[in-house]
Amino acid sequence: MGIETIKRRRSVRTFDGSVVPRETLDLITKFMQAVDNPFGVPVHFALLDADADRLSSPVVVGAKTYIAAKVERQERAEEAFGYSFEKVILYVTSLGLGSVWLAATLDRRAFETAMDLKPGEIMPAASPLGYAADKMSLREKAMRRGMRSDDRAPFDELFFVGDFGHPLSSEDAGAWRVPLEMVRVAPSATNRQPWRVVVQNDAVHFYECKARGYEKSSTGDIQKVDLGIAACHFETALEEVGVKGGFIQADPRIAAPDNCGYVFSYTRKD
Numbered sequence: 001m002g003i004e005t006i007k008r009r010r011s012v013r014t015f016d017g018s019v020v021p022r023e024t025l026d027l028i029t030k031f032m033q034a035v036d037n038p039f040g041v042p043v044h045f046a047l048l049d050a051d052a053d054r055l056s057s058p059v060v061v062g063a064k065t066y067i068a069a070k071v072e073r074q075e076r077a078e079e080a081f082g083y084s085f086e087k088v089i090l091y092v093t094s095l096g097l098g099s100v101w102l103a104a105t106l107d108r109r110a111f112e113t114a115m116d117l118k119p120g121e122i123m124p125a126a127s128p129l130g131y132a133a134d135k136m137s138l139r140e141k142a143m144r145r146g147m148r149s150d151d152r153a154p155f156d157e158l159f160f161v162g163d164f165g166h167p168l169s170s171e172d173a174g175a176w177r178v179p180l181e182m183v184r185v186a187p188s189a190t191n192r193q194p195w196r197v198v199v200q201n202d203a204v205h206f207y208e209c210k211a212r213g214y215e216k217s218s219t220g221d222i223q224k225v226d227l228g229i230a231a232c233h234f235e236t237a238l239e240e241v242g243v244k245g246g247f248i249q250a251d252p253r254i255a256a257p258d259n260c261g262y263v264f265s266y267t268r269k270d
């Protein structure tokens with residue numbers, strides 16, 4: 001469940017309609033109960049039955065099971081949610097299962113009822129769980145085309161060295177190259193790729209380049225969830241290449257573009 005899994009993951013919205021075996025669901029439940037994140041905010045997961053809980057999504061076909069999660073409203077809730085949920089997504093990908101992050105196109109009321117969401121909690125997203133069908137629905141194909149889901153912005157438009165005035169090329173990124181490449185391929189809401197990164201020697205500073213419409217009091221800031229997903233991919237890759245360190249709050253106070261805000265940093269300790 002590392003770099004290979006990150007590269008293999010893609011959103012799956014068209015499922016073959018089969019039921020995921022009990023033993024597989026038990027493995028996933030165990031993983032969900034133990035999954036952790038570096039933001040110190042617990043995320044509570046559940047596997048839900050699509051029929052029993054009357055769950056649906058206008059973009060999903062043939063899914064019998066959903067993964068959902070909720071978190072208490074607080075600082076770092078969205079980053080924690082993104083990190084932990086993506087760990088689960090990578091785990092189910094490693095088991096050969098398909099999934100897709102759903103923050104907008106789901107019957108939110110039905111999911112929130114099934115999750116027994118309390119006033120102090122948010123459920124930013126959920127995902128179907130199942131085996132991908134051989135062919136994507138026409139709607140899924142059209143969605144992928146519309147969002148250019150197979151494309152990502154170039155490395156040197158997302159990542160910088162020293163400050164935002166100096167783009168970082170993949171060739172010059174050294175030990176950060178593969179982990180940043182894994183950030184680049186991460187999923188994000190509407191494929192907006194809001195992550196920007198400034199590398200300063202042993203520190204890597206993450207910024208959120210905000211677009212309008214992704215932050216609501218009912219769901220939290222979905223682009224901060226994207227930042228949590230980026231942190232998950234970044235750290236998963238670093239663990240595999242043997243770099244040690246951790247996430248901290250240490251705003252370097254670099255001048256950032258208007259719509260970009262500092263979120264967290266990773267510092268190397270070896």
Ligand SMILES: Cc1cc2nc3c(=O)[nH]c(=O)nc-3n(C[C@H](O)[C@H](O)[C@H](O)COP(=O)(O)O)c2cc1C
Pocket residue numbers: 009010011012013059100101102103104105106125143147148149150185186187188189190191222225226229
């Ligand atoms: C936080 C988040 C929310 C998303 N919400 C939706 C959604 O509501 N509906 C949907 O069809 N896809 C949703 N997606 C999936 C993205 O559209 C998808 O990740 C992106 O287009 C890139 O495609 P890929 O995942 O196949 O690499 C979401 C992704 C993320 C990370």
